[in-house]
Amino acid sequence: MPQNPGSEDPNHQSPGEPIVGVIMGSQSDWETMRHASEILEQFGVPHERRVVSAHRTPEWMCEYAKTAEQRGLRVIIAGAGGAAHLPGMVASQTELPVLGVPVQSRALQGLDSLLSIVQMPGGIPVATLAIGEAGAKNAGLLAVRILAVEDATLREKLRQHRAAQSQAVMEGSVL
Template sequence: MKVGIIFGSRSDQDIMKKAYDILTDLGIESESYVLSAHRVPEQLHATIRRLEEEGTEVFIAGAGLAAHLPGVIASLTVKPVIGVPLKGALEGLDALLSIVQMPKQIPVATVGINNAANAGMLAAQILGVKYPEVAQRLNDYRSSMKENFLKENNGKVEY
């Protein structure tokens, strides 16, 4: 099982690394690439094809501004694509609207602006449908999250 993480600019690397970190924490292999749907479309197409041949089952695509990258990837594969709208113009609202409004028959799941961590979690949930061990790691992760929350927050706030 593998996830492909693709984003259009090196400047997006710190945000997109959050998807990589979540996947790594959950024991899911991933590969990341800086590829532009506009500047190097041939290399993008070739990379998507190669990743599919190598067993990639979910793609995460981060894009800002016009945010074509997730939709272009979705047009090249029937594997699930998760779009991460990245802040740019209009604080990322333009990217969010571009990604969430894909044409019929070419869907892209979309998470919140700059929320690559949730893209990693969603990719893991998708894989968890097929791989019981991933579903178990997600359950363990959530149990740990709840325990940590309760340790840090007793529920009562005093001023």
């Protein structure tokens, strides 16, 4: 798999063996999905970023999903726009948790993406987040929470993050 350094490259891998995969259907989805990557970096979670198209590279998508666990991944965050089949198709090929991020589209403001991801048949779960940037950020945080179940250091970082958020609100509460 390609490993190109640089925070602006969606095909980057952070330092350390990746335990989260951040994948997206096309290069243009990076503008949204970078927010998930930034959260993972903030918490020090090693992750890889890849463009994996369900429609243009279906064999690569299946290989990515089927080998994810043996490569050490524990969670996959998958973002896609339009028909947005990537999260569901990846979920059908792995037992790992898959977090789906609907990328906002021009035609329907991401509703098409949301409905494509959230309407999965029983037995193939995808944890679906909000459309766009907020969904990508929350996908990063949800991945951290999943990992924190077995990682006390990450749990403490989450507590500190929540406390900092609360403090920021309190400091700005007087208008």
